[in-house]
Amino acid sequence: MNFNSVVFMFCFFPLALALYYLVPGKAKNAVLLAESLLFYCWGGIEWLPLMIVLVVVNYTAGLLMQKMPHGRGRKMVLIVAIAITAAALIFCKYTNFLIDTLNTIASLRLSELDFLDVLPLGISYFTFKLISYLADVYTGKTQAERNPVDFSAYVLMYPQLIVGPIVKYREISAALHTTRGRCTLPQIQRGAEMFTFGLAKKVILADSIARLWQDIVGATGIGLANASLPLAWLGIIAYSFQLYFDFSGYSEMSNGLSLMMGFDCPANFQLPYTATSITDFWRRWHITLSGWFRDYIYIPLGGNRRGPARQILNMLVVWALTGIWHGANWNFICWGLYYFVLLVIEKNFLLPYLKKGKIWPHLYTLVLVVLGWGLFTCNLPGAPLGLLLRQLLIPHGGTSALYFVRNYAVLLILCAVCSTALPQKLWQWCKRHTPVRLVVLAGCLVLCTAYVIASTESTALYANF
Numbered sequence: 001m002n003f004n005s006v007v008f009m010f011c012f013f014p015l016a017l018a019l020y021y022l023v024p025g026k027a028k029n030a031v032l033l034a035e036s037l038l039f040y041c042w043g044g045i046e047w048l049p050l051m052i053v054l055v056v057v058n059y060t061a062g063l064l065m066q067k068m069p070h071g072r073g074r075k076m077v078l079i080v081a082i083a084i085t086a087a088a089l090i091f092c093k094y095t096n097f098l099i100d101t102l103n104t105i106a107s108l109r110l111s112e113l114d115f116l117d118v119l120p121l122g123i124s125y126f127t128f129k130l131i132s133y134l135a136d137v138y139t140g141k142t143q144a145e146r147n148p149v150d151f152s153a154y155v156l157m158y159p160q161l162i163v164g165p166i167v168k169y170r171e172i173s174a175a176l177h178t179t180r181g182r183c184t185l186p187q188i189q190r191g192a193e194m195f196t197f198g199l200a201k202k203v204i205l206a207d208s209i210a211r212l213w214q215d216i217v218g219a220t221g222i223g224l225a226n227a228s229l230p231l232a233w234l235g236i237i238a239y240s241f242q243l244y245f246d247f248s249g250y251s252e253m254s255n256g257l258s259l260m261m262g263f264d265c266p267a268n269f270q271l272p273y274t275a276t277s278i279t280d281f282w283r284r285w286h287i288t289l290s291g292w293f294r295d296y297i298y299i300p301l302g303g304n305r306r307g308p309a310r311q312i313l314n315m316l317v318v319w320a321l322t323g324i325w326h327g328a329n330w331n332f333i334c335w336g337l338y339y340f341v342l343l344v345i346e347k348n349f350l351l352p353y354l355k356k357g358k359i360w361p362h363l364y365t366l367v368l369v370v371l372g373w374g375l376f377t378c379n380l381p382g383a384p385l386g387l388l389l390r391q392l393l394i395p396h397g398g399t400s401a402l403y404f405v406r407n408y409a410v411l412l413i414l415c416a417v418c419s420t421a422l423p424q425k426l427w428q429w430c431k432r433h434t435p436v437r438l439v440v441l442a443g444c445l446v447l448c449t450a451y452v453i454a455s456t457e458s459t460a461l462y463a464n465f
Helices: 006-022 024-042 048-067 072-106 123-139 150-156 169-176 186-219 229-260 276-284 289-299 308-326 330-356 360-377 386-391 401-419 421-431 434-453
Strands: none
Touching: 006 024, 006 229, 006 434, 024 150, 048 123, 048 150, 048 386, 072 123, 123 150, 123 169, 123 186, 123 289, 150 169, 186 229, 186 401, 186 421, 186 434, 229 360, 229 386, 229 401, 276 289, 276 330, 308 330, 330 360, 360 386, 401 421, 421 434
């Protein structure tokens, strides 16, 4: 069930939110859990037993670690629970990839597992939530959750199932245990605003600009091989906008829904296309994932505390894992290693020069990020990596970009403007004038509703990862 669907917007969410508000404070987590289970099972119940097993294993492991003294036994509980959780993710997401790789390398004829063609909803996100919970209990950063309903509500919370963000238990544990005044009017108001603007990013900007990329590489498009150099760049720029507004829009919808229920979750994006270095970009893009790898992989490996060589090795591990987390395909691994190389160069040489520059650091960052999205998308039909790189980097002729520029100029400009801080500044002005604020919100919601009813209920791109 997508957030940008008629069923969710006009049936599930209004009823779920009304029931959540009506029940007493002590029953809110139970209602949230029941609604989340319904949301999770909407598309099928095949993977529900796996979810239940993971919740039980991690809930039990948290209680055991809380009671046990520091020592080998406590550490063993942590290792076993993390191994079970990670094994579930690896089995569901990477088994067929490993089988295909073995068939290619060793000329085997192993059959792929057909039932793994559809992944459990949100498995890349909730397994990371569980691992962060275990690690935080083990290190004493949070207390183990004793109430199984509250713990299950945290893991399964439906606003965060599709594309995160990856919220740590300690970030919302206080709200989970608040029985009076959990949902305030200012929170509900801010949450509704966040959801509306996130929806606009998704259905108005992301889904609309996606058509430009599909006009080139889609089944009915001109074909990437026929695109001129400027048109190839125009297409990959359009995909870059699509990915950003799709993912950031869904993240804002998620945080808006959570806030309306009393949970103030961390932002996942901070204007990443205004970054002035690759280092800066990854402080702004998918912030909760970057923070997760920093806190639970990079720092435990030693971070930058064991010398330059060890730091580079730790970065290699983190970025290889970041790539493979995004998908079971070699292009994602290459994409992760691409950023590893760029970040090593910046940290050891380039970063001081980038900090002194004004315009060129921003252009440098945008070009490399757009090229990175080329690696990111090259596993999809119509844009194989070799062809895509050739079309982007080698001068050649082909279908002119002028026709597409003429058709999509307004949308491209709108996407560029909405990637900056200008819309936020305009909204701050609107908030000081209540009539203007209400008109803008109402108009945005009406326009989004029209797009949703017109069947733009596309799945979030990051839901596939």
